[in-house]
Amino acid sequence: MTSPDSVKSQLSYPGKSSKKGSGRYLISDLCSDLEDYLKSTQVAEVYRAYLFGAHAHEGQKRISGEPYIFHPIAVARIMCEMRMDYKSIIAALLHDVIEDTPTLKEQLAEDFGDEVANLVDGVSKLTHLDSVSKAEQQAENFRKMLLAMVKDIRVILIKLADRLHNMRTLGAMRADKRRRISKETIEIYAPIANRLGIYNLRHELLDLSIKNAYPMRYRVLKNACKEVVGHRKEIFLTIETAIKDRLKVVEIKAKVKHRRKNIYSIYRKMKEKKINFKELSDVYGVRILCNSVDDCYRILGVMHNLYKPIPGKFKDYLAIPKANGYQSLHTSLFGPHGVPIEVQIRTKSMERVAKSGIAAHWLYKKGDDNSTETAQTRALEWLRGLLEMQQKAGSSLEFLESVKVDLFPDEIYVFTPHGDIKKLPRGATVVDFAYAVHTDIGNTCVAARIERRMSPLSSRLYNGQLVEIITSEQSRPHPSWLNYVITAKARTHIRHFLKSLQQEEAEILGQRLLQQAINQQVGKEYILEPNQVSHVLENYRLNDYQDLLSEIGLGNRNASMVVKALLDDQDGEDVTQLDASGKPLPIKGTEGLVVSYAKCCRPVPGDHIVSHFSQGRGLVVHRYNCKNMYDPQHSNRKQDVQWAEHIEGEFQTGIRVEVNNQRGALARMAATISDMSSNIEQVNQSEKNGLITAIEFIITVRDRIHLARIMKKLRALAAVNKIFRI
Ligand code: MN
Numbered sequence: 001m002t003s004p005d006s007v008k009s010q011l012s013y014p015g016k017s018s019k020k021g022s023g024r025y026l027i028s029d030l031c032s033d034l035e036d037y038l039k040s041t042q043v044a045e046v047y048r049a050y051l052f053g054a055h056a057h058e059g060q061k062r063i064s065g066e067p068y069i070f071h072p073i074a075v076a077r078i079m080c081e082m083r084m085d086y087k088s089i090i091a092a093l094l095h096d097v098i099e100d101t102p103t104l105k106e107q108l109a110e111d112f113g114d115e116v117a118n119l120v121d122g123v124s125k126l127t128h129l130d131s132v133s134k135a136e137q138q139a140e141n142f143r144k145m146l147l148a149m150v151k152d153i154r155v156i157l158i159k160l161a162d163r164l165h166n167m168r169t170l171g172a173m174r175a176d177k178r179r180r181i182s183k184e185t186i187e188i189y190a191p192i193a194n195r196l197g198i199y200n201l202r203h204e205l206l207d208l209s210i211k212n213a214y215p216m217r218y219r220v221l222k223n224a225c226k227e228v229v230g231h232r233k234e235i236f237l238t239i240e241t242a243i244k245d246r247l248k249v250v251e252i253k254a255k256v257k258h259r260r261k262n263i264y265s266i267y268r269k270m271k272e273k274k275i276n277f278k279e280l281s282d283v284y285g286v287r288i289l290c291n292s293v294d295d296c297y298r299i300l301g302v303m304h305n306l307y308k309p310i311p312g313k314f315k316d317y318l319a320i321p322k323a324n325g326y327q328s329l330h331t332s333l334f335g336p337h338g339v340p341i342e343v344q345i346r347t348k349s350m351e352r353v354a355k356s357g358i359a360a361h362w363l364y365k366k367g368d369d370n371s372t373e374t375a376q377t378r379a380l381e382w383l384r385g386l387l388e389m390q391q392k393a394g395s396s397l398e399f400l401e402s403v404k405v406d407l408f409p410d411e412i413y414v415f416t417p418h419g420d421i422k423k424l425p426r427g428a429t430v431v432d433f434a435y436a437v438h439t440d441i442g443n444t445c446v447a448a449r450i451e452r453r454m455s456p457l458s459s460r461l462y463n464g465q466l467v468e469i470i471t472s473e474q475s476r477p478h479p480s481w482l483n484y485v486i487t488a489k490a491r492t493h494i495r496h497f498l499k500s501l502q503q504e505e506a507e508i509l510g511q512r513l514l515q516q517a518i519n520q521q522v523g524k525e526y527i528l529e530p531n532q533v534s535h536v537l538e539n540y541r542l543n544d545y546q547d548l549l550s551e552i553g554l555g556n557r558n559a560s561m562v563v564k565a566l567l568d569d570q571d572g573e574d575v576t577q578l579d580a581s582g583k584p585l586p587i588k589g590t591e592g593l594v595v596s597y598a599k600c601c602r603p604v605p606g607d608h609i610v611s612h613f614s615q616g617r618g619l620v621v622h623r624y625n626c627k628n629m630y631d632p633q634h635s636n637r638k639q640d641v642q643w644a645e646h647i648e649g650e651f652q653t654g655i656r657v658e659v660n661n662q663r664g665a666l667a668r669m670a671a672t673i674s675d676m677s678s679n680i681e682q683v684n685q686s687e688k689n690g691l692i693t694a695i696e697f698i699i700t701v702r703d704r705i706h707l708a709r710i711m712k713k714l715r716a717l718a719a720v721n722k723i724f725r726i
Contacts, residue, residue: 027073033080034089042086046076049090049112056094056101064172071165072096078161082198082356088154091119095158098124122155123162129464156192160201163189167208182213197325200355206264214267221263224277229260229284232339236284239335243286246306252298254290261285261342285342289351293318296345300329303343307333310340318346326354415466424487430457431481434469435490442493444471458484503550510553517559522567532566539565557639558611558619561588586647587611587621595619601626602653602726606704611641650700652681653707654726657714658694665719666695672717673699676710696726 027050034043053072060068076092084092090112097103098120109117167185170178186209193202211218229236236258243256261284270277288299296318303309313332321327328346335341346354413421414433422436430450434457435442448455449468461467477494485491518526533545540557542548551557586605587595601623603609608624621641622629659665666683673680682698701707707725715723 024070025074025077030073030077030080030089033077034086037083038086038089045112046086046089046093049093049116052111053093053097056097056103060100062169062172064169068096068100071169074165074168075158075161078164078201079158082157082161082201084154084157087113087115087119088158090116091123091154092158092161094120095123095162096127099127119152119155119158122152123158125464126155126159127162153196156196157198160189160193160196160198160205164201164205164208167205167212170208170212178212182209185209186213197322197353198356199326203262203264207262210264210267217267218263221266221277225260225263225266232284235336235339239339239341240286242306243288243303246302247288247299250298250302252290252295252302254288254295254299257287257289259285259287284339285344287344287346287351289346289348292347296329296347299345300331303331303333303345307335307341309333318350326350328354412461412463414461414464417466417468424461427486428461429484429486430455430459430461430467430469431485431494432487432490433461433467434471435485435487435493437469439493441469441471442490443477443497444473444475445469446472446475457481506550506553507546508553510549510551510559513552513559514549514562517563521560521563528566536562536565558613558641586644586649586651587619588642588644595621597651598622598626598628600628602651602698604651604653604701604704604707605643605647609641609643611639613639647703650679650702652698652700654696654698655707655711655714656694656696656724656726657720658692658722659717659719660721661691661693662719665693665717668717668719669695669697669714672713673697673710676706676713678706678710692721 027047030050031043031047034046038046050069050073054069057068057072062068062071072093072095075095076089079088079092094108094112094116097108098105105117105121108120163185166181170181173181185205190202190205190209193199193205240256240258247254247256266277269275288303290296290299310332313330315330317326317328317330327350328344331343331345333341333343412424412426412428414424415421416437422433424432424436428436430448431442431445433448434445445457447457447470448459449470450459450461450465452466452468477497481494482491485494518524518528533548537544537548540548540551542551548557548562552559552562587609596619597603598620603621603623603626609621610624610626610629611619611621612629613619619641657669659669670680670683679700680697681700682696684696685693699710701710711723711725714720
């Protein structure tokens, strides 16, 4: 293994001086900057990564015309300024090789280890997302998706550094492209930087965005700021001196820095408050850095003593840190000549967090080579730290929830083929997604293409996937889907569909039956009046017309009887109704209907009867206590029917007779039945033992009374032991 010194001499990177010479930041500059906080062996690794990257990107140029490798070097520099660990620096140098060169992740893993390979792979995935999404419309979801995609927060930091350098070099692009990228930066990347507390980077991203999106406005504002500072230079100097002197008197060691507000926040304030630049008061600010929390509060007292504080402007982010861990005291003062001064007071370590936020937690201590802890546990530590701070502050944990949700969400984000982003809970499947897109899509989905690969409906989805649902008009939700869907929406719709499938079909059928009945009874042109319908609904205790139709379709109501009720034929009761052949109808209200009598119980007029509607057999009439009517498929569709008053014809019914084995018994019974003007349709000998034979007759009778008389006669026969209806 080459020693770092020999690397240095071999490649003879000339150290910090070269920066001034060429005006370009070279790998040698990076290496010498890294030596401030990394071990030489680590710097050597970084250099090796540079060679790898330079080779991979060889011949590629950026739009500006400069060799591509300068971009990754610049990104690594930003990471270096955040004092990131050497693996992040290596990943930054190689961040585009998977996406933009033929290099494979496996190759990186072999050359630089899994950690670096995973980091680069993570950045590539995010870069890939950029090209798929219509991010501007869905900034919030896209932001969450980015964060959800990364298992290692350093991936986000590299991506932010990448974006920052791209923004710095945006000048080479076309104006419309500059504007689009700037908007995306404002909506996606600056908020992420804010969430992670990396204020420096956020400010620069926003400044550059305004500069590129609105170059004219930016120039005007910048000049205006310069002017103000120029005009008030003396006042500012007075203020600064006054503060420093006062701190000396009270013997507090602190650094006083004046700061100018960034153009973006001025721009936003003007826009939000609809004021012009002159009305904008607080362009000037002071930052005081001290050594302890105690000093912070003492300095605050000193400042409020020196200049009068502006009411309502004091904020204590020391006791209650911001969501991203930012801590500071903020106050505003009336300076000399009424010039407002914004003052920030914090410790030096708070300043470090304020500048680099979460990145501050990767600050590398020289000689610390313990890289076994994963980024995940570090990020968790960061969160835990925030939690502790918050608990000390005794305020709500709401802010923590927002950070946690963003960093380790229980949600996944997937793309539709149009680039829309759908948010789903972790573990969601294709069917969940289909219902999230549209209920109809859910109801007719048959499969999906996930990343263009055919996948079954039960496939689990993962962050960033592109999912295309394949539907078929004939397809319907299947009960088995309920086994794997996890969203309430999908579950509800599937259940509802399964239930309403019957309902809907019943309604269609009911409509058809009702129309048929109307056609037959009053003619095709007849139109029902609303009051007719409401009258019937009331009688039947139904909610609406749809219910009535489904009742008919489900067979709970008979269409002809409904029509009769709708027509409210008051004389109907006494009029003998005739069937198609001109005979009186045995069952009331069944004109136009096929009526059949159940073979299980063979009802005859006079029997208490019920019926159900059966497709193909029409209205099927049973005796009231027939056990088949307790069968759920009939009992749900049970409807009461009544025999007509005047019935002609014969009805079949069954009787069972147990007779002693006597010669001629059957003949005598047959003669008796026949004498009673009944026909024997069928005879079965169902059982026989030594003494007794059981015989079943199917006979025709006019009605229940007729049957009762026949049975009485049969019972009177000497051979007959027992007789009963089947
Ligand atoms: Mn890049």
